[in-house]
Amino acid sequence: MKLPCQTIVWDVLPAIRAAIAEELVQLGVSQQEAARLLDMAPSAISQYLSKKRGYRIEFEDDVKVAIRSIAQDLSNGETESLPQRICGICTMLREPGPGCGHNCKSDSKN
Incomplete structure (x- = not known):
């Protein structure tokens, strides 16, 4: 059984x-600077x-925005507010139902 939180963390x-x-990167930020901004x-x-x-x-339009x-x-x-905003996206993905089956499509072959 795969728990919804596993899907969040792994996918x-x-x-x-x-x-x-x-x-x-599309906005012209270097990969090095993107890494710094995202702390990775x-x-x-x-x-x-x-x-x-x-x-x-693949995210739906509201999540892409x-x-x-x-x-x-x-x-x-x-x-x-980066952590809160990312949490907000996860919330958007989970609101309609369990896991993230509504606003995103998994291409996972698991």
């Missing part, structure tokens, strides 16, 4: 981080961008 959070990293290793950013990590979920907003704020130096 959803990496997908959110990957999407934020991708948005940051540059190698993790590289793996997110090359689809080696965090690629299993929230992710884009986070990336824009981070690129402008606004980092104070």
